Amino acid sequence: MKTEFYADKPLTPAEHKEESALYDESVPFCQRIEMCMQKYRAKRNLDSTRNNILTKYFMLGGIDATPRAFTGSLDKETIQNSTAEEIRTMTATDFIRPGSKKYYDPEEPENWVVDFEGVAKGFL
Numbered sequence: 001m002k003t004e005f006y007a008d009k010p011l012t013p014a015e016h017k018e019e020s021a022l023y024d025e026s027v028p029f030c031q032r033i034e035m036c037m038q039k040y041r042a043k044r045n046l047d048s049t050r051n052n053i054l055t056k057y058f059m060l061g062g063i064d065a066t067p068r069a070f071t072g073s074l075d076k077e078t079i080q081n082s083t084a085e086e087i088r089t090m091t092a093t094d095f096i097r098p099g100s101k102k103y104y105d106p107e108e109p110e111n112w113v114v115d116f117e118g119v120a121k122g123f124l
Helices: 013-022 029-043 048-060 076-080 084-091 116-123
Strands: none
Touching: 029 048, 048 116
16 A cells, blocks of 8 residues: 655644744754654654664754653653653654753854754765
8 A cells, every 4th residue: 555645644734834933043043953852752652763863863963862861651640741842852762962061052043053964974
């Protein structure tokens, strides 16, 4: 059976409005790119091999993608009382560490280049 939308289904008008607010230019770049990576990983059910590859790709590109220690799992009450967005944020593992000038200097965002192709070429 062929699926027309094998990557992502089309957005509804409500989803588009929500996405537009999340990725608005008034939101700092660092937060927008983190949100993008976190949503990408949350929407895909990756097997352990693909998850490991994605983690290594993110880390090569300067993203801290290591599991957070001592956080444990979410309890039923937290899950029931939280929105999907809040749960995604609580379980996220991909971050740009604030104050770390190794890869990103928030005081000079114009000097930071997003080069997905270059990182992919180096990774592969």
